[in-house]
Amino acid sequence: MTSSAAPAPPLALGIDFGGTSVKLGVCQGADLLQKAEPIPTKQFSGAKALLPEIEQTIAQLREKHPGIAAIGAGLPGFVNWETGRVHALTNVDGWEGINLKEELTASTGLPTVAENDANAMTYAEWRYGAGQGRDYLLAMTLGTGVGGGLVLGGELYRGATFGAGEIGQISIDYQGRVGGHGNFGALERYVGNGPFTDLAIEHYQAANQPQTAEACTPALVAQRAKEGDPIALGVWREVGQRLAIGLANVMWVLNLDCVVIGGGMAKADEILLGPLREHLESQMDPSFTQRLKIVHARFGNEAGIIGAAALAVDECLPARQS
Amino acid sequence: MTSSAAPAPPLALGIDFGGTSVKLGVCQGADLLQKAEPIPTKQFSGAKALLPEIEQTIAQLREKHPGIAAIGAGLPGFVNWETGRVHALTNVDGWEGINLKEELTASTGLPTVAENDANAMTYAEWRYGAGQGRDYLLAMTLGTGVGGGLVLGGELYRGATFGAGEIGQISIDYQGRVGGHGNFGALERYVGNGPFTDLAIEHYQAANQPQTAEACTPALVAQRAKEGDPIALGVWREVGQRLAIGLANVMWVLNLDCVVIGGGMAKADEILLGPLREHLESQMDPSFTQRLKIVHARFGNEAGIIGAAALAVDECLPARQS
Numbered sequence: 001m002t003s004s005a006a007p008a009p010p011l012a013l014g015i016d017f018g019g020t021s022v023k024l025g026v027c028q029g030a031d032l033l034q035k036a037e038p039i040p041t042k043q044f045s046g047a048k049a050l051l052p053e054i055e056q057t058i059a060q061l062r063e064k065h066p067g068i069a070a071i072g073a074g075l076p077g078f079v080n081w082e083t084g085r086v087h088a089l090t091n092v093d094g095w096e097g098i099n100l101k102e103e104l105t106a107s108t109g110l111p112t113v114a115e116n117d118a119n120a121m122t123y124a125e126w127r128y129g130a131g132q133g134r135d136y137l138l139a140m141t142l143g144t145g146v147g148g149g150l151v152l153g154g155e156l157y158r159g160a161t162f163g164a165g166e167i168g169q170i171s172i173d174y175q176g177r178v179g180g181h182g183n184f185g186a187l188e189r190y191v192g193n194g195p196f197t198d199l200a201i202e203h204y205q206a207a208n209q210p211q212t213a214e215a216c217t218p219a220l221v222a223q224r225a226k227e228g229d230p231i232a233l234g235v236w237r238e239v240g241q242r243l244a245i246g247l248a249n250v251m252w253v254l255n256l257d258c259v260v261i262g263g264g265m266a267k268a269d270e271i272l273l274g275p276l277r278e279h280l281e282s283q284m285d286p287s288f289t290q291r292l293k294i295v296h297a298r299f300g301n302e303a304g305i306i307g308a309a310a311l312a313v314d315e316c317l318p319a320r321q322s
Numbered sequence: 323m324t325s326s327a328a329p330a331p332p333l334a335l336g337i338d339f340g341g342t343s344v345k346l347g348v349c350q351g352a353d354l355l356q357k358a359e360p361i362p363t364k365q366f367s368g369a370k371a372l373l374p375e376i377e378q379t380i381a382q383l384r385e386k387h388p389g390i391a392a393i394g395a396g397l398p399g400f401v402n403w404e405t406g407r408v409h410a411l412t413n414v415d416g417w418e419g420i421n422l423k424e425e426l427t428a429s430t431g432l433p434t435v436a437e438n439d440a441n442a443m444t445y446a447e448w449r450y451g452a453g454q455g456r457d458y459l460l461a462m463t464l465g466t467g468v469g470g471g472l473v474l475g476g477e478l479y480r481g482a483t484f485g486a487g488e489i490g491q492i493s494i495d496y497q498g499r500v501g502g503h504g505n506f507g508a509l510e511r512y513v514g515n516g517p518f519t520d521l522a523i524e525h526y527q528a529a530n531q532p533q534t535a536e537a538c539t540p541a542l543v544a545q546r547a548k549e550g551d552p553i554a555l556g557v558w559r560e561v562g563q564r565l566a567i568g569l570a571n572v573m574w575v576l577n578l579d580c581v582v583i584g585g586g587m588a589k590a591d592e593i594l595l596g597p598l599r600e601h602l603e604s605q606m607d608p609s610f611t612q613r614l615k616i617v618h619a620r621f622g623n624e625a626g627i628i629g630a631a632a633l634a635v636d637e638c639l640p641a642r643q644s
Binding site: 078087134135136150152153155157158159160161162163164165166167169170171172173174175176181182183184185190241242245248249250252253254255256257282283284285287288290291 | 456479480484492493506507563564571605606
């Protein structure tokens with residue numbers, strides 16, 4: 001399933017439905033050949049108004065790239081992968097019950113897949129990214145929220161009702177902070193951007209070197225940590241330890257061999273990954289950690305487009321698959 | 323894959339390697355036709371001495387049941403399911419690196435599978451037990467320890483190094499009690515037999531009705547709860563809530579449609595399962611819990627034998643599979 005010795009993969013169009021914009025791009029394997037101008041979601045009142053705009057952009061991209069053979073769309077919600085029906089789209093109105101797969105297949109004549117956006121990102125990292133060659137993989141994004149997706153036994157894992165991979169919701173404290181679903185101790189309340197800044201303020205306060213919230217973003221604290229600031233290093237160590245407990249929970253249950261971490265906070269790289277690995281190893285049997293690779297994601301904001309396109313190729317064009 | 327309208331499944335021999343004894347039985351689907359006298363593990367010094375004894379018992383059972391067509395063995399440790407090699411057998415000495423699959427195949431001439439014992443139990447509950455018809459299943463045992471196994475997408479899930487399903491080790495408190503692997507907040511330190519008794523003593527103490535540890539076993543507290551004792555009911559409610567957090571962690575990640583609970587503590591049945599379901603539902607999005615079935619295991623101590631035998635039939639005799 002690697003592309004190294006294989007002929008160039010076919011062209012596919014990837015679509016990433018975000019809360020603020022819809023991004024489209026023409027992909028060939030790991031390469032994003034061309035990106036279209038993003039379509040601002042909020043300027044259109046729901047699916048009915050947005051779809052023609054998307055279809056027009058698709059038509060423009062196909063004019064330039066007539067070889068486009070399939071379309072993949074990543075969506076921020078539950079997607080019934082078998083039927084293409086979309087449920088509970090986060091931050092985007094008017095999509096409930098829409099069958100995007102059927103709509104786009106009908107209007108473009110191209111085979112189409114619709115998939116959860118975290119799953120699309122996961123697929124990109126497994127198929128062409130930092131998780132290539134590993135078949136038991138969690139890919140996660142660390143940012144305002146914490147999301148993720150799974151490849152198990154070399155296949156994208158979706159779960160009984162297409163909701164799998166909600167790593168940000170797992171509890172690391174059964175009596176802890178209340179999360180968005182009334183759940184106690186949700187991981188994203190301990191390692192997301194907001195909690196990171198709160199923790200950094202606390203650490204600097206405790207060291208009698210108070211800092212503002214503006215000075216305590218993950219990016220700025222990472223910069224100070226790289227310059228050797230011991231307080232900044234301590235903040236990242238504590239966040240790494242919290243994250244390790246969340247990941248250990250997944251590891252004990254799934255015995256993975258790869259964790260790919262992306263999103264804004266992952267830019268701290270070894271400042272975060274070092275303490276994370278160390279704490280995870282101190283908490284688990286070596287048989288679980290010896291083969292485990294914890295790495296920075298290869299793809300950034302484009303992972304959703306690339307993954308959706310790759311899925312479209314692999315699911316819709318089996319004859320051409322390497 | 324159900325046996326209802328199918329012809330009677332072939333006979334298979336199931337073996338359950340426990341810490342104190344090796345149990346053998348002749349199975350036909352869900353039915354345990356005959357059990358052999360258990361072989362006490364500790365009377366034999368390791369694999370070399372124990373194997374001939376097992377082989378003799380197998381020969382005796384085959385004399386009575388000449389139709390036995392395959393052998394399945396469940397072992398308390400990591401089993402490389404592809405090669406049959408056994409690693410890190412818990413509580414049993416002298417098995418490191420033994421290839422039980424090859425040994426038994428050679429001595430009996432029958433196709434053999436070796437599998438982790440929790441996986442064998444899980445397979446029994448999925449194939450013939452309380453989880454029949456559900457393809458995203460966690461089966462767990464609640465006793466002195468807490469163990470489990472997974473069926474995902476209709477297949478036994480083993481993980482990258484055959485260690486998956488260690489539900490008892492997942493953390494419900496990142497700063498909590500230290501478990502057997504140096505890990506903080508391991509679920510089995512909150513819901514196992516010992517922690518249950520500790521919690522019951524606390525509850526009765528707090529109500530000024532002190533009880534001894536002997537009076538606070540799960541079985542006795544369940545009996546009092548069934549008789550309406552509000553303190554006993556409160557103990558089970560708290561244990562159910564702790565367990566719910568552990569299960570929610572698995573649900574968020576895997577989006578299962580069935581949890582089967584066995585082991586001594588599961589005998590409390592609805593006294594435990596009621597609060598467990600209630601707390602789980604209060605902590606999760608309905609899309610995760612609507613289709614979720616949480617049920618008492620069908621098989622007791624015999625789950626390991628039945629599951630190992632069923633696996634042997636399904637893995638070794640594909641032509642006869644229903």
